[in-house]
Amino acid sequence: MTIQVEVIETSSLGDRSYLAHDGRVAVVIDPQRDIDRVLALAGRLGVRVTQVVETHLHNDYVSGGLALARVSGAAYLVAGAEEVAFDRVPVADGDRIAVSGQMWLEAVGTPGHTFHHLSYVLAGPGEPAGVFTGGSLLFGSTGRTDLLGAEHARPLARHQHASARRLADLLPDGARIWPTHGFGSFCAATQSDAVGSTIGREKDVNAVLQLEADDFVAHVLDELDAYPAYYAHMGAHNAAGAEPIDLTPVRPADSAELRARVQAGEWVVDLRSRKAFAHRHLAGTLSFGLDGPMATWLGWLAPWGAPVTLLGDSAEQVAAAQRELARIGVDRPAAVATGTVEQWAGHDQDLLTGLATATFADLAAAHAGRPAGDLPMPGVVLDVRMGKEWRAGHVDGAVHIPLPALPERLGEVPEGTVWVHCGTGYRAAAAASLLARAGRRVVHIDDTYARAADAGLPITTTPEQETS
Template sequence: MSIKEVAMSTVDVVPLVDEGLGNSAYLVDLGDGRALVVDVSLDLRASWYAARQRGLRVAFAADTHLHADFLSGARQLSATEGTRVLASAAGRREFTHHGLRDGDEVDLGGLRLRTLGTPGHTHEHLSFLLLDGDRPAGVFTGGSLLVGSAARTDLVAPEETEALARAQYASLRRLAALPDDVAVWPTHGAGSFCSAPPGADRVSTIGREKATNPLLCKQDEDDFVTALLESLGSFPPYFLRLGEINRRGPAVLDRTPGLAGLDVATVRAMLAEGARLVDVRPVPEFAAAHVPGALSIPLRPAFASWLGWLAPHDRPLIILRAADQDPAEIAWQATKIGYLDLAGELTGGIDSWTADGHPTTGTRLVGPGQVEGRVLDIRQAAEFASGHLPGALHVELGDLAHRADEVPDGPLVVMCGHGERAMGAASLLEQTGHRDLAVLTGGPDDWAAVTGRHPESGR
């Protein structure tokens, strides 16, 4: 998670960017030793650091909506720091908070927050207009207006997707009525599964979005709805659980997340009883040797999303990591998406497993110039359509566990864009009995550069 300052007149707003989830939280210096945070996750490390660096106490925590992609940190702040939680009254949260409705204002001590009802991403969604005196400085748009897009409307229920898309249209028109120089501070950004497009910019202005946002430029409601619904891709299954957990209130952490050490005998016993082993080492290390049946999810910024997509949430998870990988980072990433009770980690990693005489297996790696025979591309549908190897079979990684029987037996080259997701796919296929698998260390562009051939487009 990174921190980037944005100073606007007398208002000091600090975006706290979670590159892995593709989201931004915000810390606002209220100018009197206190701070407001907006849409912070349960991984509060960046907000704690930003507040300490400025000598601030987090007095307010505002949530724009019931988040589906992370556990909110607002209740944790309330319980541990006495922070006042600001959230939609319509969200019916079951923990102490100040319920807000459209048009309500909260005095922050010089600055004010005015709530704007902006349903669409969720029913109870609010945007927060930050007022400096009577001047609107910026608006926290959460999952409503995004930079270059609008957030998806299919996370509540399939039958409500279109109605929520029409509500999203009205919400964006309402936001567009704000002055052009008002800053736009969305929660979802590039890399988020909540429909944010790729791109480096995570903040914008109302004027810029009116001029350049393809969805905001659509004046006809039906055209807007069609474009929004056609842009919707798949999303991790944990999105369907976290909204309700956030409504009830995430459990308050009584200690810093970590990984307890487990010896080989304990790990073997737990695996025999149904636990899953998640190997977070880099692709080359997993390829060289791994515990048979282990699930490969390399530790990187996107680790949490793929853990939530591929690993069961109702079975104990055991981590196997490299010696130089940070166990705290693994635990925090798991915690923020609701994996609060990791069983622990294999003490000594793969070396202790082999030293105890237990077998390992490997997965072959191939370069872009070594692709032969059948290819399985496990990227998202939009990625596949933009360019893929000729004749490649396509099954999204998120669907693979349920569609493994559609995948032919090897020899088979599994590919994504760089190799991390492909190794996860290969590990899933190995669990279902597939053999003679190889993983491509690259993507279509690497293949094209080496072979001189052009990827195919379309589905």
């Protein structure tokens, strides 16, 4: 009998769910809300889901665990110490859960990411195959410890250190680790490019297994930066028990409705690429391309519960965005529209506009008094990266307002044409569209920040122009 572990990737949120099976029965760990993917995988494998397991109450997505357990008839395993509003099988440190006669899980208390976090060792005949670590031991990192409040960050960091050490002592070096977070998720304290890992590898590369407790606590607290505002709603949603996902098509809006929603200042979101948006878009709409982490940034910036309208090239594009947003609890867009920008504008050319784009080389040329083409001279350079990125180095003289703070701080942006940049161009596109909607003249620097110094721009770490 061979135990197989299938990965269900949700790259847009930086998370992984898992399905472990023996060819007949399966256990699912930390499923996302769109459980159709899990059911389809189980169907292809010809296995029956008998248990659904949560390592913790998630703060970065709405869980599909309760819905999956109800649909499949599986037992739903959640830490017994968690206060939840639904029936579950309570689990505690040391519990052994039989999945089949030859496959079982053992719960290991690993507080740190949350107070009641559990990891699950997957075992069969012979040595343990590995451990599902949730937000505990990640690839080259650990789960962040401040999601339950800044006042808990330090004691949880100390718990996180002890928990990782416990797993390393408990398991052989060859045991695989299967974390839920750490692939771009803000739930990770730091990021790693690794695609897989073992206990032995983590001993070689992971600070939590190399630093003593006091040094690790200082290290992990220093690495923390802001996290998405919508996280505040996820834990409570999951404790209450998330309702099944609704991905049925949303009512389409015509051009008159789109115009009214834009004029009302609503979040009318263009899902096309930022290059397509810059070329031509419906004036007053906002750029959150589906080719990037749309749900993370839109969910972070838009006021919770505000109506969101989605614009896309096709019904497939809009449906994909609807799925992404439902994963973080933005359940039903107010309206959608597909087709061309001309159709969205009702073929009124006055309602269409573009966005000037530039590179860091263009910015350097403008600083030297030689702006390229029709680009206007910069009145202000706005850096919308996060605080940690800014402190590591920024263009001298730039003003810093992190993208998540920009909607509330538009009035703080100095006068003049705004040349706005981020790290790769995606966040700057969202920022440029917010500024343009507010009536500002904008140039979107659609370039990689690493090229700023190569272009000859002076880079500094001094905080003199920081406004965050």
